[in-house]
Amino acid sequence: MSVIINDPDMTDFSKNGRILITCAKAMPPWLSMELKERGFPIVTELDSGVVTTGSLADTMKLNISLRTAHRVLFSVKEFQAPTAEHLYSKTLEVPWEEYIPADGYLCINSAVRNETINDPRFATLKCKDAIVDRIRSVHGKRPDSGSDQTGTVVFLYWQDNDVKIYLDTSGEPLSRRGYRKIPMKAPMQETLAAGVILATGWRGDGNMINPMCGSGTIAIEAALIAQKRPPGLLRTNFGFEHIIGFDQGAWKKLRTNSRETPKSKINGRIIATDIDPNAVEAARKNATTAGVDSLIEFSVCDYTKTDIPDGGGIVVLNPEYGERLGGNEDLTKFYFGIGDFFKQKCQGYRGYVFTGNLELAKRVGLRSNRRIPFFNSRIECRLLEFELYSGTKRKKYSKENDHAPEQPS
DSSP states (O other): OOOOOOOOOOOOTTSEEEEEEEOOTTOHHHHHHHHHHTTOOOOEEETTEEEEEEEHHHHHHHHHHOSSOSEEEEEEEEEEOSSHHHHHHHHHTSOGGGTSOTTSEEEEEEEEEOTTOSOHHHHHHHHHHHHHHHHHHHHSOOOEEOSOOSSEEEEEEEETTEEEEEEESSSSOTTOOSOOSOOOSSOOOHHHHHHHHHHHTOSSBSEEEESSOTTSHHHHHHHHHHTTOOTTTTOOOOGGGGSTTOOHHHHHHHHHHHHHSOOOOOBSOEEEEESOHHHHHHHHHHHHHHTOGGGEEEEESOGGGOOOOTTOEEEEEOOOOOSSTTOOHHHHHHHHHHHHHHHHHOTTSEEEEEESOHHHHGGGOSOOSEEEEEEETTEEEEEEEEEOOSSSOOOOOOGGGSSOOSSOO
């Protein structure tokens, strides 16, 4: 075996490249909005991601600050490979000794669909073999490898003959913020909750009411957004920290500046309630870990008894919806009750219902003026928006509103 050996310099973290940021389906409009706010160009939007450009140093900022992203992938090489042997030989050409420490730990994740491969794990193995063989040929030793994502992480994408290999600068998914110590039953993923709040347009001006708060994820993400507090500050490990050339000093400075940046003032109240005392206690503890417990008013009560203060704002509900259309009789009555709650207690607010069951959503009995698509895992969902007018005639809306806005607000 022979390889072309480059100068064994450290990875240049300032060199620009292609960055693929993955997210849930239907989330790219909100992820693109975040990237634009941070000064990054939008090269293209994909079904489950956004392509931008930047340096490995930029991935530190992206990982700590993005709210709707799952992973930040820095492109290393793209090539054609009809078979596993082609995959191995092309992967071997990459100067992995410049990226991965010989005494480090390597994890390979992959998405593979090639007709010559029956088991995607075989493709992952060939990719791993090429990487460690290359490093061994240079240093005489190789990194350990396995499924643990706490070291250097490489992502292999192989579709037909197209291969793209990335450094996964996130490591663990970015949805794992580190504050949700007590998840409770079927919690909403942190990145999804952040997307829901971004879609409402609420940024801390007006009240944010979250009945049926569960483990508090929506309220916590709302507080982080309102204060412009980076969601990744609690994370103790990212993939970029295990790439050769990582600047510990620059990372420490970024984290310190992020912590010390003056927090935006919230011109309203954040109220979160749940009928389950255990859920409220869990939500309080999660909010404390996130550092936003002083911003959220928690209480135990039925959602219909939630305090709705004057001043307007948003009311966000994430009721149970199940995976089967139609639901059962109890859920039907429950959704009907949501409509009554909106009409009787929430006038002057914008009401939101996040659901994966549009048949049940019809039982709310109000006309939605926006139906914003999201995905909760594989379940296609909608965030339904209702203008809860007080003493005024409702506007009429067309079916054109059954999609995310062209320009998120």
